Amino acid sequence: MGKLSLSKCQPIEIDADNPFKNDVLGREENITVLTQFITSFEQSIVLCIDGGWGQGKTTFIKMWQQYLKNQHIPTIYFNAWESDYTDDALIALIGEISLAIDNLSGEAESKAKGLLSIIKDKIRYLIKDGSSKEWLTIVSAIGSFISKGHIKADKIAEFATNLNAALAKDQIEKYEKSKQVLLEFKQALSRLAECYSSNEEKKPLVIFIDELDRCRPDFAIEVLEKAKHLFNVDNIIFVLATDKTQLGHSIRAVYGQGLDVNGYLRRFIDFDYLLPLSNQPYIIYLINKFSLEKYFLKTEKHLGDPKFFLQIIVEKYNLSLREQDAFCNIFNIVVRSNATIYLNEWFFFIFIFLIILKIKFPDIYKNLSNRNISYYYNNSFLYDALKNIHSHHTPNDFVANHYLELLEYLLLEVFEKFRIPILDSVEIIENYVEYFKFDKNKKNRLMGIASSFKDNCVSLPLLLDIKKSIEISNSFKFN
Template sequence: MKILAPDVEQAVAASEDIFGRDLFGDGLLKVFDLSDDPLVVALDEPWGSGKTVFARRLASRARDQKFKVVYFDAFKHDYDPDVFVSLASQIIEETGIRPKEKKELKAKAKDVAKIVGLVAIKGAIRGLTAGVVRASDFEDANEDVANEVGKEIEAELDKIIDSRLESAKTEQRAFEVFRQTLSTLMSTGDSDKPLIFIVDELDRCRPTYALSVLETIKHLFSVKNVHFLLVCQLDQLSAATRKMYGSEIDASLYLEKFVHFRVTFPQFEKREKDRLLKRFVLDVLKAMPDDDESGRLKDGFAEFISLVWERGEYSLRRIERLCTLFGLCLAFTNKKTIRHPALIHILCDLKLSSPMLFAKAKTGTLNYLDVKNFYRFSDDLDKRNNKLDWYSLNWRYFLSSTEELKGMDVSGFRDSSFYYNIEREDVVRFLANNIVERFAFPT
């Protein structure tokens, strides 16, 4: 029996693909396979939408289809100052190239790494020495001495420029040889399919690192037979760009230099998405504690999520947290415990969606209008077209005064609340404090 929602490893290994994303991934792989041009594609989805699970499953399916594959968690390498070495080493170690070819590619990568590293060191030295020598230091010097110093500096500068001109072609040649070797090796071996390099969690990285990854991919890895899939939220990369280069920069235009096109997960019509979300919730809940009522409470909670997800555009991760909270409620109760589904469902949701309203529920100060406005309950209680009306009737009964309930048939509610010997006005507060809040998530 599980209490927590399935982790990434379980989701990656799941046999069922509820949202049809494997088929979407197969379409991406076909695009990569058919393209003669090296592609950089961004999967642009928000946090909690299941990007990492998709990326890991895509990597597995790509290997099954004989692609060469690298899965790179950028956030785990965020500490590494040498982006080129990180990316190159993943290709060398994970693509299954033969020992001789691996040795060849490693040698070419070392040549490039030396140049990239030297540039980084020079940049660091410039940063450390910036401002140490100032023009004002010479203001009190003898004019002849100043002229002589100037001549020595000019002579040294000439030597540096000459050396740089001589080495420029050598450096460019090293880059070209590495790129050509990489392209050739990725088109040979047991399969002629290209390399799919999946970069995950890029939007969680430090801005300097994230942009360095993009720039390194463009300048050193953009070769035939190598494609990149950036799994990220482009808005976050845009924010990183503005942080690095100033708010005046057109971040979207800047990112266009690195990303050929963006893709998003398949979208569904509301009715279909409601159905899929209900299946998803039931799939998460099936390994959690039994509801002691032949699955009736789990079915009801899945139906509730399918009704309310659209209001807050709940991410899959958010829904999983709701399922965990509901699972804890099930573990802490049984059918002899007061646990009105209409109240428990909404209290679980309020705890995550509106902590302020949930705090009012705990103190007994929550009123029906608070809940009615938050969930947009219908004013016409005679309507039965809206499935949320059932929740509206329940919450109206437990949070309204006796005067406000005049004219409403409350016999069914009265029987259920009296059975547990709890006053009507105390039921919501009792459930909030003793069931839903029994286990608190860290804040």
């Protein structure tokens, strides 16, 4: 047995001289286009890189950051999730800019430190004001004394009137001061951004904000507000890497489920860029990384190529990069730890499909058991699995649909032959087509698959053994 190789979806190593050296997803074209886009603006913009969980957003922006550095365009990386323990997003953002000064030298460093000192002085007028909370605490305490009879109510009325007047005057003065401070803050911030550019050509400071969708809702909203309102100055570009769907859930948690999230986000985000999916190149990379090719080569290919089926189903089921990595870890564990594994083509089709269900549709996967093995419209696993497979068919995608229908037939063969061993393929297919109201073309395609299927080893006990083998992966810890 070969050495077992397990891993999580680790960030790829980004080479300083060539950030695309280890890029297996073809991101270079996306990044060069986006660089041209953001540097064409003279004013500040906010660009959102929108991608779902596990689609490689962090790797993408870190690769882009290194590319910009090589183009002598200054950058700052801000992980919002690691900073949401703070009470004020503005302090966290300025803190990251302050840390970046260490990368400067000579006159630029001296000038940047001077401007940063000015900015820090202005921040106290722009951060959250806790004075109101302090006064509320005092008033609450006084209220307690009144209720206990220690202070007469008529005496406190005069105090409350004076207190309200003092608070109102204080807030007005702070508002008037903050307007002037905000102007001075933005001017200093714009000049500070210029310090990070290493040559005479005017280039923007690009601030990458990552993991915004993972922050607590109020902090995520505050980062958006600060980025748009306080940092909306020349020479600064914001790039947000986030799952907008998840970010929308966070916003609704604060403002209510009826909020128009897209309308709300348009107040802060100028442009959206949907991170392109690159499923097939990555699964091929993982097959090579885990040395899985040899297992596919051992199979006969009367029904089709299991490796090609894997590429198709990864795309059809829209597996994220992390999900693809999880798939290959499970696959790798099973084929390396089970010496008696049944290496033929139909086995791999079902094996691959069950791992996909485990990752993407665990509720369907859990229903596969020997407790309920009746006809498919009474069997929750088979019924749900068949509906699930059929829902991934795409019009005119004949090759992919063929492999999906092959999977449908294999599952029908497993359950129907177990229920009534004497049933032939024609009866199985006719019952299936009639129940789901499929057309004649569907029936003919399934009949064609049945005519090519000569292996009588498909059985429900073997299907359950496959699931049992997959469950071995639950005992492994991925480092």
